[in-house]
Amino acid sequence: MTPTPAQPSHPPVSPTSSGGGPSLSEEEKYWTATRMDNAVPIDSPPGRTPAASAPLIGPRSTPPAGTPRPEHFGGHPMVGTFFYDGRPLGGKSTYCTGSVVHTAAHDIVLTAGHCGRGLQRATHRIFVPQYRDGLSAANQPRGVFPVSQMYIDPRYAANTKKPTSDLDLAFAQVGPNSRGKVEDVTGALTFTPTTKFTHKVTVIGYPSSEGVNAKHQAIRCPVTTSRLPGYRQVRMACTGFYGGVSGGPWIEDYDRTTGTGKVVGNTGGYNGGGNDANDDWVTYAPIYGKDAKALFNEAAAHRTVGARPPYQPSTDRPLLPGSxxxxxxxxxxxxxxxxxxxxxxxxxxxxxxxxxxxxxxxxxxxxxxxxxxxxxxxxxxxxxxxxxxxxxxxxxx
Structure with missing residues (x-):
């Protein structure tokens, strides 16, 4: 959620294909339990990890009294982790969070744009539904799904604090495994554009396994969002959202038993999804307007990402009262x-x-x-x- 040093911006691109890339069986062999266990969050280094694991950018403040704490739980099939080989981080394998969203094609997974940029550059890249620590790819309960194409708004630059941080979302098209297409195996959330900034949501993610989450379990936190002033983004307060949660869904009308609901945002946005102090209890997400809807439509139809006009940021940026x-x-x-x-x-x-x-x-x-x-x-x-x-x-x- 807290960014790596800013990556260079990318020119407009078509969805990247895995044509000629690793097959499912090759990915299952490549992603051993050890390799996945040793992967580092997309948000590191430095990142939103405990002080014992990595340095923080700036001071870390104490959360206000009453700030909720997340619940560790077994996860849901439609929420999982992406793993990819680590050219962006000097050879280290990397992970972030993603969630399956419903489309007619049954093969689309939502994540953060800054996670998508890493997936875009990777060779070995998979989505693991309801990830289980200590198991290889071949032994995961619902298998793994190789990433074949990425859909990212070409105006998005990773981990920016600029208005285009509103575009910090991406969609991955994934190939089937022996059980079938990903949505048929896991179920899906409903991608839901909105103009509101106040939502009662449950936020899910897979935070860093170092120090605070040794078993690399999923966490969830029910919260009410408020606006991040000056951006088309929302914020929430809940402790424990360390590196690795980027891309995780913010789910409205969430069913705790089935995991279903409407996804109205994903962890990301300004500064990669967190404030300048890297506080683990402050988290941001873009909400889905017309730009996000256009990108979703392209991913759902497997269409080439089209050209975009210059991004039009929010026109109601906050001003100090008075002259x-x-x-x-x-x-x-x-x-x-x-x-x-x-x-x-x-x-x-x-x-x-x-x-x-x-x-x-x-x-x-x-x-x-x-x-x-x-x-x-x-x-x-x-x-x-x-x-x-x-x-x-x-x-x-």
Whole structure:
């Protein structure tokens, strides 16, 4: 979920074919239990792994009180892992999470775009439904499915923080195994475009097996999403989402028994799916608009990925309230979930010594500011449009 160093962007491409690539039997021989067990997450290095396993980029903060913890469980057939040989990571085999989505062809698996870029460059590449640690490819309970083609929006660049991070999804077409086509073997989720940012979902993934998940089990966490301001993405808070969860489905109307439901997002997006501090409890996902729907249609029909116009980002990017003149009087700014509500707030220390809080409203904006500390010196003139801050009822001042 937290990115590798940025990979170079790629020109528009047709789906890459495995014509002449390894056969199913060759893949089953190549992917031994040891090779899969030693694979590293697409998100490493450095990545969203415990400090004992790999360094973090930046400080790691403590999750707010009440942040949910995930449940380790046996997984579902339609959610699994991709493994591929590791040219992107200097020879190491790599893995990430994927989920089967329903199509008429019964052979399409959803993942993150930054995982798809690695699969695109690989020679040996498989999807393993409901992966079981310690078993070879040939002995996995539902077998493995060789990847034959990748469908990725040509405007997407891996692990960017730019607006095109909204396009961090990919589809893999996989070949059948001895049991049949993948959807016939596993069942499928329903790919579901949406314009909403608030969803009750269950997020599933296969986090790093080092330190926190020794048996490489699947995890799931029921959460309510909110918008990642300025992007066509949602965020959620739940601990334990370390490297390897990239591409995992965010499932609405989830059935805990069957695993079925509507997939409205996948782990990924801004910075590969996590915040700048690499906090394991902050996770992002793109939601599926017209661009994602177009890519899905191409994958479902096995069509060449078509040319795209320049990406049109969200037009309601967040702005600081007030004019530039007001914000010239700031001494310090800090953002964070200071009230433990799951929303990002903003604290401002002004040049006259006053301290104010602007609570996040959970919709990408900020509520009116609250007074935390009175001015101690002259140096700031309030605008007529910016009245004095109201007292914060939670403040001791």
């Amino acid at each position: 530039a003149g007001t914000w010239q009087h700031t001494g310090l700014l800090a953002s964070g979930d200071f009230r433990h509500t799951g929303h990002s707030d903003m604290i401002v220390v002004w040049t006259d010594g006053e301290v104010t809080l602007r609570p996040g409203n959970g919709q990408g904006g900020l509520d009116p500011e609250r007074h935390l500390w009175p001015p101690t010196a002259p140096g700031r003139t309030r605008e007529p449009s910016r009245p004095a801050a109201s007292p914060d009822p939670t403040s001791s001042t």
